[in-house]
Amino acid sequence: MSKSKSGDATSPIALDFYVIERMDKRFRGDSQWEVGKISRQLTQQDWAVAYYNYPFRPARNEFDNSPDIVLLHADIGLVVITCRGYGIDEIGRVTNEDWEINDEYDRPVPEVQEQLAHVQSQLTGVADLMNFPQHGALIGVVALPEITREEWDNSNYPDLNVEILFEEDLKNGPFKEALLDAAGNVSIPDQMFKKARKRMNQGDLLSAERDPIREEQLSHTRSSQYRAAARGFELHEQDKVQEQIGLHIPPGPQQIRGVAGSGKTTIMAKKAAVMHYKREDWKIAFTFNTRSLYQTIGKTITEFYRDFSNGEDPGPNLEILHAWGKNPDFTAENEQARGLYREIAMEMNVKPYRITHESLGFPSLNSHCADLINSNKDIPELYDAILIDEAQDFGPAFYRMCYEALREPKRLIWAYDEAQTLNKLSAPSPKLIFGEDDAKNRSVDLSGFYEGPVRKSFVMRQSYRTPRDILMAAHALGMGLYRDEGVVHTLTDKTDWDSIGYTVQDGCSFAETGSEIRISRNRELSPHPLQSRVDPGELLTYSFHDDLSDEAQTIAENVIRDIVDEDLDPTQIMVVCVGPKDYADSSIGPARNVRAKRIVNAINTHADQKLNNDSLARIATEGSRDEFWKEGHVTVAGTDRAKGNEAASVYVAGAEQIAFSNWEEAHSESGLTWRENYVQVRNEAFVALTRSEGWCHICGIGDISSPFLKEIVKVDDVISQENPVFVFDAPSPKEMTGEITIDETVPKYEVHQGDLTEYFD
Known part of the structure; x- marks a missing residue:
């Protein structure tokens, strides 16, 4: 060289x-x-x-x-x-x-x-x-x-x-x-x-194989293209920011903000493995919201730890704990009963509340954590470090409970993407979580650096998992940029758009309500290799149907085609059903559970005919809730179970449901405003689309006159262009009660060498 x-x-x-x-x-x-x-x-x-x-x-x-x-x-x-x-x-x-x-x-x-x-x-x-x-x-x-x-x-x-x-x-x-x-x-x-x-930097552990696939080995099947992306074209390569996050052991709290597909869970798993390997005497907890992530998180942490340690498995001082846990009396033999909230409550000799799946996690878990904090008992310092994945799904009391359960110097590390929350709007900023003292000084200040230097806050703008077309469509549909009645929620600052990988074109200003805003996504921040191998818009498709039976049949036919013609493994295929789990009002269409069962039946009927397999598809809640994938099966799930998992080919079913904003009201009095409630619904669409590592097909019942299906067509027209640009009117700040909250301590750009000069003089 x-x-x-x-x-x-x-x-x-x-x-x-x-x-x-x-x-x-x-x-x-x-x-x-x-x-x-x-x-x-x-x-x-x-x-x-x-x-x-x-x-x-x-x-x-x-x-x-x-x-x-x-x-x-x-x-x-x-x-x-x-x-x-x-x-x-x-x-x-x-x-x-x-x-x-x-x-x-x-x-x-x-x-x-x-x-x-x-x-x-x-x-x-x-x-x-x-x-x-x-x-x-x-x-x-x-x-x-x-x-x-x-x-x-x-x-x-x-x-x-x-x-x-x-x-x-x-x-x-x-x-x-x-x-x-x-x-x-x-x-x-x-x-x-x-x-x-x-x-x-263990980057090869993130790829499906260490040996690249040669160009001449490629065929025109999705399986071949996906293998090429995951192997020779470095779909999962770590970038500079990811490596910094994964290797640094901070001497205090740290927050990580990343767009969908930026590798947050993987890098947090690596960080846990590094900390456990270097400090085996530390008691470390890795916690999260989506129970089906047990499988993925445990596997990833173990892979990294074995690489560090010459093949040894992690020891008992590194605990992988769901956020709340379950009463062993209500836990299946193959499920994990322990959870972080439950462990802390038991140590305090407080009987933990049973938090049901139907409560959607955040409201009840947050209130029960607040009960622990406000009790007349001190929360014991049980851990040396706690890492929180899917941090956008937790309320302030959960963070404070974790913080108090830590020994000094309070290594509370959380990773989040506010666009993927299914229950609230705001980002988990230190100011929101920990508040300020009487002099307006933050109780936890995450601006700048620790000695090292180790950055206290990171931003990850690059999305590796999800192709640019699909990620852009997910943002546009999730924010309602092409909604006839106007934007639902969005960023209203150029630097904030930049922090998630977009550029607001010159001459555009959010200061003037109704003025034209034009944004595009930087290609280098969506380096997915499939994007350059297909025509614009080819990775995202859609279809509208007369009824549920027609939708289920279409998905079933496409799934069988993925396996037979495209040579995808069943575990590389996921169906995500959006919409409320269940409700009495049938006027808004089929509930998610009904839809999922119909799709599973349709897939298995087709598989029996084509593959002599009448059990190809399964609903994710069958069996252990701690596992998502099952070898040889296509998984059908709601967004709450699918979140955190991904597949080469993803089908999003029930798109017409996104037009409705009263899902929560079907179960309980949520206390949310109309816009806040609707943001939750929109975020389901965002989460569903961004499960894709390659292809995504959106299905819905209705036609072009259906409000959300009309949006899909508009967004698809934009991303099918060679250089897609979103165009929408600047919303009124007064109407943006659902505006995405950005914490000012999070840096807007990646770390530059000049930022660190003073630490090395």
Whole structure:
């Protein structure tokens, strides 16, 4: 790899220096941080990445430390550095085995050798990287920033089996030259370096396979195109922001805001695995709202942890807990009874309330958490870290309960997308959750950085899972941008649109009600590979039907076609039914449960005829509620069960239901305004569409005169253009009681290197 290419800032590899955690280590003092700053300078100038307290360490050995610094450099190779802060006067005897330090013993040489061997084994364990040592050097370094080379030489210490870098070497220019000299003449091919970079951040664990599918292997089936997207075209590649979030261990609360498909659940799972691996004595809880995510979250955390730990499973101190839990007397044998609310209540000797599925989670769970907070008993500090996925689904009392259940420094970490909430409007901002003191100072301030530096708040704008056409359609339909009666809820600020990946065109202003607004989605923020392989609008289709039987038959025929003609596996197909679960008023059409059963029956009837299989489809609530997928089956679910799961081919049934805004009133007095109630309905449409990793077909009963079906046609006309642009009238702020709330502490853009300069001076 040429030196000129090393400095190419437009290269597809994220250039950065990742501080996993700032921590005190024996014999280091300030030396590790000083050497870390020098290593970071290489990542700013060259094609390189460096990790501070890298989360790999050999299992079951005497060295309890993660590598101080791991550097992967295109012109050098793999470098593992251990740092020592003592001076020459503190050192007695020195050998390859141990050094005598002020009547103590230190073993820096075997430590760095073992760490290098471990990281090397992780790197070369992938077939494409087995030959990495033939192209890049493998260097173990002991860095001694408080000792000069002259002082060392005058002490007549023996030659050692690692590189030693001294005070004069640990400056920007000499540091790189010293490593280049140690590496010799190396040449790492571009593709090998990219794969090594990906292996270092566990990016290959996110892809279906590590080996890419070749272009000549592609056919015209959906299965072939989907496999190509998931494998060779990096559907699940981590970007710079994702890697920062997944690796950092914050010394306090942290919030993560991301659009649908940005990888929030996966990155939170990685973060939990990193924390548990590095701090096995910590008690950590990972909690969430959608019970069917147990399957996905448990699998993902285990994959990451096994990769860190040479195949070991996570230990008991990492708990995956649903937000509320169930009474064991009402829990099936194959279901998880424990939940975070329940565990905390039991520890307080308070009988936990039974929170029913029909209550939709948020209102009753929030009130019961508030009861715990307002009781005359203190909430016990049970955990060292709590990670909340689907955080938009929880109310302030749930957060406060979690916060009080944490030991200092209160590592409460939550990830959310306010567009995916099924029960309220506002984002879970620190101000809303924790409030302010009498002087208007926030009780929890998440602006800026912790020492490290570790950002307190992140925004993830890139959507990898859902193709651009479908994501744009989901936003337009979810906000009602093309609704005849006007927008339901939307962003009313250019920077807020930018924070979710859209550009408001020049000349457009939300300040003037009724003025024309034109927005487009940046292509680079929707890098889904299928988008470039099909015609505009091809990934999103729709059909309208005379009755439920016709809709169910159409879905069944398409599902069988997906399996027989498109070669998709049944577990790559999902049907999402929108609408209320059940109600007495049949004038608004079939309830979700009725619709789901009819669709399952239709699919199984067709499958019996075509595939000799009369049980191909199943409703997600059959069996354990903690599982969503079942091998060999197509899953049919409501949005509350489907949320958090995804499939290559998604069918959204019951689209005509989105025109109604009184679902909640069918069950209980919700106390919501008309617009607030309607936003919940619209968010169901958004969640349903964004379950798609490839194709989405929307079905509904009615014709073009049906209000929501008319919107579908308008939106489809826009996204079928080569460069789609949404055009709508700026709404009146007074009418936007349902305006999406953006927390001002969340950064509007990704982290730029300039933001961090002060921390490395």
